[in-house]
Amino acid sequence: MADDAGAEFNRPAEGPLSADATVELLDRVKQGDHEALDRLLARLMPLLRRWAHGRLPQSARGMQDTQDLVQDTVVAAVKRLNSFEVRHQGALQAYLRQSVMNRIRDLVRYKQRRPNQIELPEQLADRGASPLQEAIGAENTERYEHALQRLEPADREAIIGRLELLYTYDELAVSLNKPTAAAARMAVTRAMKRLAHEMRHG
16 A cells, blocks of 8 residues: 555545446556555545444444544455455445444444443544434434345445435436436435335335
């Protein structure tokens, strides 16, 4: 990784990468191109931090805050990219999100085994609700997560892109490989109906 990669973690995302751009960057990363890796991380890190916000329980934040967790997890995941193949639009983001979620679960299990861990000082704790929690309420987050995993990858990416990453429909058209913003809007509408059904009956 390039020496200035850490600076890339804090740059704002420029919007979603198309499938072709993702594949091209991944190929260059696998060939040892540090510039391609920095560009890939610059796009993905802000999105992953936004997605992870609110998923790291308050009780675990004394050990590691969300930004550090995402950065450490992605750095570890990047080392395994040589065997990664893009099988569908959003596959790389989905892979990295799963890596982050696994790390969060590890931290929660660790915290449960060590209940006397010193907490983060209250003035430093992030108590803001995530976009997801604002949309569906904190009490429904677990049901949402389980229902989301039962959806097809395309529906899952549509919902996460719109509800959690706050993409515009123009950005979603790129992310979902749709021809227009209207087509992306329709994809989100259909995906949300399927999600609602899963949350009611799953």
